[in-house]
Amino acid sequence: MGDFSRYIPHTEADCRDMLESIGVQKVEDLFKAIPEKYRMKGTLNLPEPLSEPDLLRRLQALQSPAVPGDGSSHFLGAGAYHHFIPSVVSSLISRSEFYTAYTPYQPEISQGTLQAIFEYQTLICQLTGMEVSNASMYDGASSLAEAVLMSQRMTKRKKVLLSQAVHPEYQTVIRTYIDPDQQEIVTIPYNKKEGRTDEEALSRLLSEEVGAVVLQSPNFFGVIEDLGPIGEKVHRAGGLLIAGFSEALAYGILAPPGVSGADIVAGEGQSLGIPVSFGGPYLGILTTQEKYVRNMPGRLVGETVDLDGKRGFVLTLATREQHIRREKATSNICTNEGLCALMATIYLSCLGKEGLREVALMNLSKAEYAKKAVSKVKGCSLAFSSPTFNEFVIKIEREPEEVLKVLAKDKILGGLSLARFYPELNRHLLVTVTEMVMKKEIDCWADALERALK
Amino acid sequence: MKEIRDTGLIQDEPLIFERGSKGRRGYSLPGWDVEKVDPDRFIPPHLLRGELEGFPQVSEIDVVRHFTRLSQWNYGVDSGLYPLGSCTMKYNPKVNEEAARMPGFSLPHPYQPETLSQGILRLMHELERSLAEIAGMDHVTLQPAAGAHGELTGMMMVKACLQARGDKRTKVLVPDTAHGTNCSTSTVASFQMVGLTSNERGVISPGRVAEKMDEDVAAIMVTNPNTLGLFEENLAEIAEIVHRKGGFVYCDGANLNALMGIVKLGDLGVDVVHINLHKTFSTPHGGGGPGAGPVAIKKELAPYLPVPVIEKSDGMYRFNYERPHSIGKVRAFYGNFGILLRAYAYILTMGPEGLRRASEMAVLNANYLMHGLKGAYHLPYDRPCMHECIFTDRLQEKSHVSTLDIAKRLIDYGFHPPTIYFPLVVKGALMMEPTETESKENIDRFIQTMIQIAREAEEQPDLLRQAPQRVKVRRLDEVLAARKPKLKWTNRG
Numbered sequence: 001m002g003d004f005s006r007y008i009p010h011t012e013a014d015c016r017d018m019l020e021s022i023g024v025q026k027v028e029d030l031f032k033a034i035p036e037k038y039r040m041k042g043t044l045n046l047p048e049p050l051s052e053p054d055l056l057r058r059l060q061a062l063q064s065p066a067v068p069g070d071g072s073s074h075f076l077g078a079g080a081y082h083h084f085i086p087s088v089v090s091s092l093i094s095r096s097e098f099y100t101a102y103t104p105y106q107p108e109i110s111q112g113t114l115q116a117i118f119e120y121q122t123l124i125c126q127l128t129g130m131e132v133s134n135a136s137m138y139d140g141a142s143s144l145a146e147a148v149l150m151s152q153r154m155t156k157r158k159k160v161l162l163s164q165a166v167h168p169e170y171q172t173v174i175r176t177y178i179d180p181d182q183q184e185i186v187t188i189p190y191n192k193k194e195g196r197t198d199e200e201a202l203s204r205l206l207s208e209e210v211g212a213v214v215l216q217s218p219n220f221f222g223v224i225e226d227l228g229p230i231g232e233k234v235h236r237a238g239g240l241l242i243a244g245f246s247e248a249l250a251y252g253i254l255a256p257p258g259v260s261g262a263d264i265v266a267g268e269g270q271s272l273g274i275p276v277s278f279g280g281p282y283l284g285i286l287t288t289q290e291k292y293v294r295n296m297p298g299r300l301v302g303e304t305v306d307l308d309g310k311r312g313f314v315l316t317l318a319t320r321e322q323h324i325r326r327e328k329a330t331s332n333i334c335t336n337e338g339l340c341a342l343m344a345t346i347y348l349s350c351l352g353k354e355g356l357r358e359v360a361l362m363n364l365s366k367a368e369y370a371k372k373a374v375s376k377v378k379g380c381s382l383a384f385s386s387p388t389f390n391e392f393v394i395k396i397e398r399e400p401e402e403v404l405k406v407l408a409k410d411k412i413l414g415g416l417s418l419a420r421f422y423p424e425l426n427r428h429l430l431v432t433v434t435e436m437v438m439k440k441e442i443d444c445w446a447d448a449l450e451r452a453l454k
Numbered sequence: 455m456k457e458i459r460d461t462g463l464i465q466d467e468p469l470i471f472e473r474g475s476k477g478r479r480g481y482s483l484p485g486w487d488v489e490k491v492d493p494d495r496f497i498p499p500h501l502l503r504g505e506l507e508g509f510p511q512v513s514e515i516d517v518v519r520h521f522t523r524l525s526q527w528n529y530g531v532d533s534g535l536y537p538l539g540s541c542t543m544k545y546n547p548k549v550n551e552e553a554a555r556m557p558g559f560s561l562p563h564p565y566q567p568e569t570l571s572q573g574i575l576r577l578m579h580e581l582e583r584s585l586a587e588i589a590g591m592d593h594v595t596l597q598p599a600a601g602a603h604g605e606l607t608g609m610m611m612v613k614a615c616l617q618a619r620g621d622k623r624t625k626v627l628v629p630d631t632a633h634g635t636n637c638s639t640s641t642v643a644s645f646q647m648v649g650l651t652s653n654e655r656g657v658i659s660p661g662r663v664a665e666k667m668d669e670d671v672a673a674i675m676v677t678n679p680n681t682l683g684l685f686e687e688n689l690a691e692i693a694e695i696v697h698r699k700g701g702f703v704y705c706d707g708a709n710l711n712a713l714m715g716i717v718k719l720g721d722l723g724v725d726v727v728h729i730n731l732h733k734t735f736s737t738p739h740g741g742g743g744p745g746a747g748p749v750a751i752k753k754e755l756a757p758y759l760p761v762p763v764i765e766k767s768d769g770m771y772r773f774n775y776e777r778p779h780s781i782g783k784v785r786a787f788y789g790n791f792g793i794l795l796r797a798y799a800y801i802l803t804m805g806p807e808g809l810r811r812a813s814e815m816a817v818l819n820a821n822y823l824m825h826g827l828k829g830a831y832h833l834p835y836d837r838p839c840m841h842e843c844i845f846t847d848r849l850q851e852k853s854h855v856s857t858l859d860i861a862k863r864l865i866d867y868g869f870h871p872p873t874i875y876f877p878l879v880v881k882g883a884l885m886m887e888p889t890e891t892e893s894k895e896n897i898d899r900f901i902q903t904m905i906q907i908a909r910e911a912e913e914q915p916d917l918l919r920q921a922p923q924r925v926k927v928r929r930l931d932e933v934l935a936a937r938k939p940k941l942k943w944t945n946r947g
Contacts, residue, residue, distance in 0.1 A: 004803050007804075007808075007891055009893035010893070014893070014894040017894065021825055022825045024838075029838075030821050035687065044587055044715050044806035044809060045806070046805060047802065049802070049803060049807065050805075052549050055803055056549065059553045059559075059795070060556065060558075063558020067561035067562055069557065086482070092518065092525075094551070097526065097529065098525050098741055099546070100739070101528050101530040102543060102739045106861070107927070108929065109922075118469070118943070122508070122942040125942050127506070131942075133941075142603070170786060254501060275561065276560070276561055277559065277560050279786065280599065280785070280788070280793075281746075281793055299742070301941070304930050304940075307928040312930045316941075322602070326634050326638055327647040328638075332606060332641075333602055336600070337599070337744045338741040340743070340744055342521075349520070350517050352509055352510045352511045358481075362484070365489065365491045438484070438487055
């Protein structure tokens with residue numbers, strides 16, 4: 001038997017005893033319900049088993065050759081951000097009572113998970129300025145899509161105005177999720193000078209058929225949207241404002257969408273202590289106002305008391321969910337991103353009131369330093385005039401992919417070419433500067449740009 | 455002053471918001487090497503926030519003790535037998551956790567140049583091929599983040615394929631032995647669910663499918679093995695009936711742990727199947743995710759796969775987004791990569807022989823458990839089961855003891871309870887899935903405990919009704935929680 005038998009404890013004697021108790025001759029007898037002609041004759045065509053050390057060797061060889069911390073510089077963001085994660089996070093989520101547990105359906109032996117989710121819900125409400133948070137969704141994109149479906153249940157209106165400055169992948173996910181018989185997506189263009197959602201266009205498109213307006217702030221270009229006045233307009237027309245986000249840390253200094261009149265806030269929580277990990281697993285955040293809670297998708301944890309009157313936590317309002325309501329549920333979501341929500345809870349607890357503000361300020365400061373550095377580079381300019389957080393778009397006078405290749409020679413991942421998502425922005429790079437990028441890396445990046453643009 | 459209670463090692467632990475003190479800190483950030491800007495200089499004041507009200511102010515050890523204590527009130531697979539039916543709570547190998555934390559996997563950016571991601575893309579591509587081989591299908595998408603997400607993705611592909619044929623079907627058949635998510639998935643995918651009753655053998659009969667099957671049925675969603683732990687023995691025949699009328703066969707592969715290397719779902723006529731990596735392929739459940747729900751499909755559905763599709767040409771792996779018939783995307787980027795790589799590591803560890811052995815021992819364990827409990831509990835379907843078995847509380851009814859009481863009493867004995875009151879077709883169901891990673895001794899101890907509980911039910915039923923006793927909290931008032939929802943902490947208490 002291969003080394004895999006360390007995961008399967010049965011000895012031959014065990015098998016014999018067990019088969020004898022059951023009253024069958026051999027294991028195959030237990031599979032008689034499977035018609036003989038469909039049972040596999042040979043074996044699966046897969047590689048032979050590897051031992052633990054050989055497995056590690058194999059995996060080591062597949063790793064990406066350039067990652068933060070190995071001397072390369074990283075200016076990529078766009079919905080996946082390299083932030084500092086305190087050692088405490090990985091250490092605590094490695095406690096296997098957390099990570100080897102199932103969804104907390106049995107509250108008496110799941111109080112750890114349940115209390116942590118209750119704390120998560122609280123922290124996320126505080127961060128977004130909203131009244132209710134669910135226990136998590138798959139990621140920012142699917143969370144925003146679920147918010148759009150939720151708005152249809154609430155308003156029964158058909159049109160959804162979707163800003164073109166929302167992360168393009170989130171836009172695609174929304175379009176994939178909606179039922180065209182129920183909802184119709186209308187794009188709101190962005191203002192080509194400011195990089196914000198075009199407010200005049202939005203006003204023109206608003207009508208009593210519009211159920212929801214979907215914006216993202218900071219938007220895909222890193223630009224901070226002014227949600228307040230837009231929210232007022234949307235509400236006057238009887239619609240809902242859905243505020244998306246991909247960079248949750250921005251709310252360390254930015255006004256949370258809740259105070260700007262958002263009815264649903266949905267976005268990505270990866271920045272809150274979750275590794276970039278090639279795009280997942282991440283953390284879908286979804287919050288709303290109390291009056292809409294019964295339309296909300298996903299799990300909720302609530303406080304209650306036990307038989308002795310002691311405080312405890314349970315999954316609650318499950319009558320919205322698939323395991324109770326089946327075909328009438330608000331969503332089909334079951335397994336969510338529990339452990340990622342725990343990472344965010346631990347991260348936010350460590351950072352706390354002061355730390356979150358400081359890290360956000362550091363992101364802003366470094367991005368502003370980088371903006372200043374780049375504005376001195378010949379052949380390079382800032383594409384938009386509006387305020388930003390830790391991302392911004394630059395316009396360059398050369399094919400972006402070529403420029404990125406030149407930078408890559410110096411081990412600099414210098415930004416994201418926007419041509420793929422916005423054909424009109426074919427000389428543009430989205431640049432992200434988090435607290436992890438050092439001043440001297442920014443200087444080198446600007447120098448490399450200068451050389452590449454000569 | 456608040457009274458201090460002698461709680462032993464089950465410490466009382468307040469909410470994180472009730473700990474700490476103003477000015478205490480638990481963080482450390484990179485040093486300032488640029489000028490600290492005044493946000494007002496760059497951002498209009500009305501777009502800035504005030505204090506983060508309510509946020510904790512705690513030291514690092516406060517955080518560590520807090521979450522360590524919370525973890526101690528939990529029960530995981532590492533704590534002991536976790537016989538939660540249909541959840542496949544098998545052991546989560548530690549080497550896979552180490553692999554997921556390798557910097558070359560945990561740090562790469564999804565938009566980094568493909569030249570830097572060749573190893574990662576190779577890993578994903580090989581995982582796709584392995585899953586296709588195990589399920590007997592042609593293609594796989596790794597994008598969905600969980601089983602239900604996979605169901606939705608699969609049903610969207612079915613819908614897109616029908617639409618391309620100019621065929622607008624509105625109904626989906628869902629048997630009463632399917633998972634709850636199947637019903638809600640069909641609704642979310644904008645189909646109307648039509649129920650199908652299983653027969654007296656606990657499986658779907660072809661006759662009933664033929665009655666309900668017409669040109670308006672897009673698909674049947676079958677869980678196989680079903681939630682009674684039984685193999686859908688007529689599936690191939692049912693598939694023919696469905697295909698003849700132009701419909702698709704969707705299989706919920708949550709219970710694939712019974713079938714690896716034994717039968718390929720694709721050979722039974724299945725067109726689409728999702729696979730829960732956090733069940734069959736040993737990735738941890740994480741207290742409710744993250745999981746991963748790849749979807750395997752037959753060729754006919756390939757044009758509709760979500761983008762991007764990973765392709766290999768001239769020795770290079772690439773993402774292909776040029777797929778005009780694709781349903782689009784169901785999430786950002788490519789999937790829960792950190793989970794995918796754990797499953798990949800598991801498949802490499804097991805190999806063909808190990809995967810088959812896992813399924814065989816999972817089925818042996820379930821049958822051994824079923825055999826051991828016969829007589830003490832009512833067994834509604836008395837024939838060999840697959841990976842899980844279902845009992846009920848019928849024999850305990852005379853003592854006025856219910857499935858819930860039995861489940862709670864198990865906690866006092868240090869076991870996680872089975873899945874209860876599911877599937878709905880069995881009244882008072884206790885659904886047990888030991889998985890292959892449990893030894894005979896562990897199952898013996900569980901059987902003895904269950905038999906002792908059955909005896910207690912007759913002799914001292916209050917022990918069950920009052921259970922659990924030896925826990926952090928006793929039974930909780932769920933009615934209160936739902937009637938007056940308190941979904942967050944506030945400083946007003």
